[in-house]
Amino acid sequence: MSRILLAPLEGLADPLLRNVLTAVGGYDWGICEFVRVSNNVLPEKTFQRICPELLNGSRTESGTPMRVQLLGSDPELMAANARRLVTLDPAGVDINFGCPAPTVVRHRGGSALLGEPELLQRIVAAVRAEVPVHIPFTAKMRLGIDDTSLAVACAQALQAGGIDELIVHARTRVDGYRPPARWEWIARIRENIDIPIIANGEVWTVDDYNACRAATACADIMLGRGAVADPLLAQRIRGHDLGGWAAxxxxxxAYWQGVRCKVLPEHAGGRIKQWLALVRRNYPEAGLLHDRLRPVKEADDIDALLLAEGILRERPLVA
Structure with a gap:
């Protein structure tokens, strides 16, 4: 049976949105935003802040397992933090070798390491030594920094380091998020390693999902921005027609209620506007709502507008 997984999306798929998306259903598991490992062993509360699912059996409120992703370049520090993390019984441990953000790259994290296959193997091997075999251990990579010349070598290094499965985002760091995704390279990597590969990148629709599976020969697909832009996508892929905007x-x-409970009022509006800016790709009604919300600054005024639009039935609870 094909698995559908929710990608880690820094600054986008936060715990609140993860709860909303997984409540709709269709996901087998997901990965939280990355935990940055720099120069110390992080306290338990840091892991729990970034992945509050750890306080709920490493599951979202609806029960979807959520794995924790580490990002860093020092094998010993990564291992030490993995040792701390596994005491919290995560649903899985993932390592980020794909983030293209300039701030991450400047600090030799994420996709910046894709020019050093030997270092990738050392990091993974060090973490593998700390992750018990009953905890799934994966890595997520891009195809390279500015070309794909080391894509296969990096994948082979990660396999040699001891991961159970590999997630491949079919773009280089320089590609950013520009289409198209290079799905054919996932197929090449798959032919050269023995562990399962999960394909990721540019899956926005059911047709994209089918095309990605055909091009990569991968059974399992990880949804990223496509999942955020269409909260119903995973269920659509599974053949369930949940309807349109009304669904x-x-x-x-639910997302606005979560935001009002967890986010300072002055920042709340930005969160829902950011999400609707993506949802409008699939639902014109989201675009209209986004346009109405854009000039509204105060959270209380957004409450009133959402009530008037019929999005809310009652004013949200506020922490």
Whole structure:
């Protein structure tokens, strides 16, 4: 049976949105935003802040397992933090070799390491030594920094380091998020390693999902921005017709309720506007709502507008 997985999306798929998306259903598991490992062993509360699912059996409120992703370049520090992390019983441990963000790259993290296959292997091997065999251990990589010349070598290094499965985002760091994704390179990598590969990149629709599986020969697909832009996508892929905008409205209401409980009022509006800016790709109604919300600054005024639009049935609870 094909698995559908929720990607780690820094600054986008936060715990609140993960709860909303997984409540709709269709996901086998997901990965949280990365935990940055720099110069010390992080306290338990840091892991729990970034992945609050750890306080709920490493699952979202609806029960979807959520794995924890580490990002760093020092094998010993990564191993030491993995040792701390596994005491919290995560649903899985993942290592980030794919983030293209300039701040991450400047500090030799994420995709910046894809020019050094030997270092990738050392990091993974060090973490593998700390992760018990009953905890799934994966890595997520891109195809390279500015070309794909080391894509296969990096994948082979990660396999040699001891990961159980490899997630491949079919772009280089320089590609950023520009289409198209290079799905054919996932197929090449798959032919040269023995562990399962999960394909990721540019899957926005059911047709994209089918095309990605055909091009990569991968059974399992990880959804990223496509999942955020269409909260119903995973269920659509599974053949369930949940309807259109009317089925998304409860998601918007649930997300705003979560934001109002967890986010300072002055920052709350930005969160829902950011999400609707992506959702409008699939639902014109989201674009209209986004346009109405754009000039509204105060959280209380957003409450009132969402009530008037029929998104909310009552004013949200505020912490």
């Amino acid at each position: 998304v409205v409860p998601c918007v209401a």
